[in-house]
Amino acid sequence: MDRIIQSPGKYIQGAGAIKRLGDYLKPLAERWLVVGDKFVLGFAEEMLRKSLADAGLAAEIAPFGGECSHNEINRLRDIAGNAKCTAVLGIGGGKTLDTAKALAHFMNVPVAIAPTIASTDAPCSALSVIYTDEGEFDSYLMLPRNPNMVIVDTQIVAGAPARLLAAGIGDALATWFEARACSRSGATTMAGGKCTQAALALAELCYNTLLEEGEKAMLPPNSTWSPRRWSGWWKPTPI
Template structure:
């Protein structure tokens, strides 16, 4: 199996970098379709308009309706075609960005990704996660290439609610452990080959950065400021985790997340908050050393990530529903089967309950 590492063509991170969006985007096309939800449009719409006006570029701003579903993707493809757009720009959170990537893929256009939060590792990946219109996980959409550019404006991200940055840490937390499991099993990564040493090093650096700077970054963002710790965590959440997961592999943690979408009690949670608990479940499945589990629990507690079902909004333990979660997480084709041992739904159910109790303690 060939070793493969996959990444965006260009990654830009800096304070007020959104002001230069048009200057960067015009390399890829002179008539962009800009996709953003209503909140983000109100937040950055004027800055985006000024940027394109300064470069004398026409553009179309279209509202994203909130769910990365096939229906929404199809609607935006029609908008793209009607406006003769030649580049897609996605601005906002993970579902907006995944939608922009999917639209660009089907329309055969370049895509520029502009996160306004650092809540997941979605921006850098050649992957979109498709949900049903009601928000349940439906499928992964593998893409033939990574985004042409990812632009991170740290000033905007530092002013976002701290919970979003913490959710990104939860998503990033899984990167090293899933990479480790996938490397042991020898299965192909999301990039389609064996992991490179550089991708594995990025995954490990991601985990080390979370432990060293995660709490400091949370404190800074609570004050609405961007410190070196915040810069480091933005890079860890977005670039290190993005390259680390895609080129080193997914395993149990993200499969547990997908299973948890079956629980209505957890629908209010962000992706990374569920992935953080999924990481604990994976460590239980592996029978990881208690010291390692305690380190992860302490980190989650320090930044405010959920470590048990009650913290995720589950009011009563419903064993039938947890069996359904376990079955969904272990269906054929799920990433849980990248673990270096056979995993059944019963194994997952047991690990969920054990992880819940460890988190309570």
């Protein structure tokens, strides 16, 4: 069996990255549908609009309805069609990002993902979890490719509730053991082949970095915590 590795087309991480978003998105498309959590749009919409406008990009802002359902995807598809959008940007938590990925898939357009919390693997994966409008699990939508781009503003992620960062650390710590078990057993990964040495090395590096820096990252901002140091290890690679 072949060994296969897959990942987002481009991964960008840094404090204040959302302010530079337009420059990163410009090579992909000119007209963007922005699907965002209502809470996130409350503090980020002005920055988003300015960043895209400064880069000469058009943006249609569409608040996320709350569930990654077929009806929600179709609703957003209508908005995108009316605005003649040729790409999708998802910003927020897991369900918002899964919706953006599924929407872009059905529209056959590029998708960029901007996570605002560390507790989900949705940003980098080629998968959307579909729910009913009532929030019950419906199905898994396996996507043919990972997002074209993932942009992580570590300043925003660091400002999220500490429990979400702790959940992300716990999830990322487990990745090394999952990857190692997959490699040793010769199991087929979600990419459709055997595990690569590169993916295994990234999982181990993530684990070791979290053991060294994870506790410091949980310290409150007014202690010895450093946003710059923290931004060096945010888990980038569910490959």
